[in-house]
Amino acid sequence: xxxxxxxxxxxxxxxxxxxxxxxxxxxxxxxxxxxxxxxxxxxxxxxxxxxxxxxxxxxxxxxxxxxxxxxxxxxxxxxxxxxxxxxxxxxxxxxxxxxxxxxxxxxxxxxxxxxxxxxxxxxxxxxxxxxxxxxxxxxxxxxxxxxxxxxxxxxxxxxxxxxxxxxxxxxxxxxxxxxxxxxxxxxxxxxxxxxxxxxxxxxxxxxxxxxxxxxxxxxxxxxxxxxxxxxxxxxxxxxxxxxxxxxxxxxxx
Amino acid sequence: xxxxxxxxxxxxxxxxxxxxxxxxxxxxxxxxxxxxxxxxxxxxxxxxxxxxxxxxxxxxxxxxxxxxxxxxxxxxxxxxxxxxxxxxxxxxxxxxxxxxxxxxxxxxxxxxxxxxxxxxxxxxxxxxxxxxxxxxxxxxxxxxxxxxxxxxxxxxxxxxxxxxxxxxxxxxxxxxxxxxxxxxxxxxxxxxxxxxxxxxxxxxxxxxxxxxxxxxxxxxxxxxxxxxxxxxxxxxxxxxxxxxxxxxxxxxxxxxxxxxxxxxxxxxxxxxxxxxxxxxxxxxxxxxxxxxxxxxxxxxxxxxxxxxxx
Numbered sequence: 001x002x003x004x005x006x007x008x009x010x011x012x013x014x015x016x017x018x019x020x021x022x023x024x025x026x027x028x029x030x031x032x033x034x035x036x037x038x039x040x041x042x043x044x045x046x047x048x049x050x051x052x053x054x055x056x057x058x059x060x061x062x063x064x065x066x067x068x069x070x071x072x073x074x075x076x077x078x079x080x081x082x083x084x085x086x087x088x089x090x091x092x093x094x095x096x097x098x099x100x101x102x103x104x105x106x107x108x109x110x111x112x113x114x115x116x117x118x119x120x121x122x123x124x125x126x127x128x129x130x131x132x133x134x135x136x137x138x139x140x141x142x143x144x145x146x147x148x149x150x151x152x153x154x155x156x157x158x159x160x161x162x163x164x165x166x167x168x169x170x171x172x173x174x175x176x177x178x179x180x181x182x183x184x185x186x187x188x189x190x191x192x193x194x195x196x197x198x199x200x201x202x203x204x205x206x207x208x209x210x211x212x213x214x215x216x217x218x219x220x221x222x223x224x225x226x227x228x229x230x231x232x233x234x235x236x237x238x239x240x241x242x243x244x245x246x247x248x249x250x251x252x253x
Numbered sequence: 254x255x256x257x258x259x260x261x262x263x264x265x266x267x268x269x270x271x272x273x274x275x276x277x278x279x280x281x282x283x284x285x286x287x288x289x290x291x292x293x294x295x296x297x298x299x300x301x302x303x304x305x306x307x308x309x310x311x312x313x314x315x316x317x318x319x320x321x322x323x324x325x326x327x328x329x330x331x332x333x334x335x336x337x338x339x340x341x342x343x344x345x346x347x348x349x350x351x352x353x354x355x356x357x358x359x360x361x362x363x364x365x366x367x368x369x370x371x372x373x374x375x376x377x378x379x380x381x382x383x384x385x386x387x388x389x390x391x392x393x394x395x396x397x398x399x400x401x402x403x404x405x406x407x408x409x410x411x412x413x414x415x416x417x418x419x420x421x422x423x424x425x426x427x428x429x430x431x432x433x434x435x436x437x438x439x440x441x442x443x444x445x446x447x448x449x450x451x452x453x454x455x456x457x458x459x460x461x462x463x464x465x466x467x468x469x470x471x472x473x474x475x476x477x478x479x480x481x482x483x484x485x486x487x488x489x490x491x492x493x494x495x496x497x498x499x500x501x502x503x504x505x506x507x508x509x510x511x512x513x514x515x516x517x518x519x520x521x522x523x524x525x526x527x528x529x530x531x532x533x534x535x536x537x538x539x540x541x542x543x544x545x546x547x548x549x550x551x552x553x554x555x556x557x558x559x560x561x562x563x
Contacts, residue, residue, distance in 0.1 A: 005359050016347040087309050087337035088360040089329045251311040
């Protein structure tokens, strides 16, 4: 229950400071981009706008999950304001979970709004769009952002702001290039460090179906289910890591 | 006497590097009795904040243990008895003063009309009844400090832990917070107040006893009256309207110092003071002030020869 109270304050904090600015910025950039494309091309205008909007949704949610995670959770740890809350009869897990739930709640609202805006703007063009494919794509982008948020919290408990952001961005990059790195290593000798990395680093390409959606193709129900199950598995692992470390951490600020 | 806080042989060692360690608190044993106002004194880096953070459970002792009202420190049960004021309180800037108190109250499982009444009471107590509806971003440092004191009191705690409650405030703000703490103790006489400070006059004004830490070790632990009792009775008189004859007479008997207001000199002992006041009045001098010198408390606490009464 306390986690929900802390989560609600986190939602209000995010909404108050950044949420609407990002959505307004996204809407403005999308409209400007589609108007610009209208002047430059005719045939591919719908597809390019659709790709641009899905790409922007992905980028914004990834950056939001990393930098807001650092701001919302770690800034409070480093500034010492966490001590006011943790001196109350609540567990550390409630505090961390509250912040996490608040952040992924705002990310869910952002993903929904951006998906709706994408469909709203692209439905003005004659294109081959599937509502189901768009919804699945946005849902998987959201799932990826939730995994990255958990990863950010796991790093944030142990390291500074800059290190947390850099490490999470590094794992985001490697997570999308896992198969490339894997095949490179497979050509030579497969070292133990990469085998360990493969176990710990999430395969984020599982959540990437933007190119399918831009041709109006959706995933089969079972494929979508396994992608969501994989996201939940990664989320559970990184969040448990963050919780266990936070529970044992000395808070000296 | 019931002990609200029992610190038993507590040591805290920080690992500051791969092979370097720093002992912040060294084998500290201290009991804080119920209803007392106890000051934890010490210079910066003496281990005051580390001690308070171990009481709150933010830091785990390397060895030893701490009991809060009989419950092991750091557990949720121990924190139900506590009210805490951090050294630099920070709040979500977009929240209003009253909303913050309601939020903190809900974390203590308070709700409804009871919570609302308690928030009104506390806003009145700390003098923020006019600002409770304003966003915290518009508050001054003194107002934030008062709001932080209010949030510490929301659950009517048995034990109050204040970390440097007067630090960073201007003289007026310090006086306000000092008066507020004195009022809190008056209204909640059964509550124990344990606070850290390096400002001795604050400890002298508020505490019934003090504990002094030096490099993590307890150097002094005794009632403040005991420290003051041992002080020599030193007074400083400032005079004006001093005739040349009286000036010559005083200069021969005392070390007379000229000041913008007239002259001043020091005296030892109450009997000598009473005798001198009678003589000076008869000679037509006007006594501007009689100041009791208590500077030696500072020397007592921070000198290397501080008695080990623990």
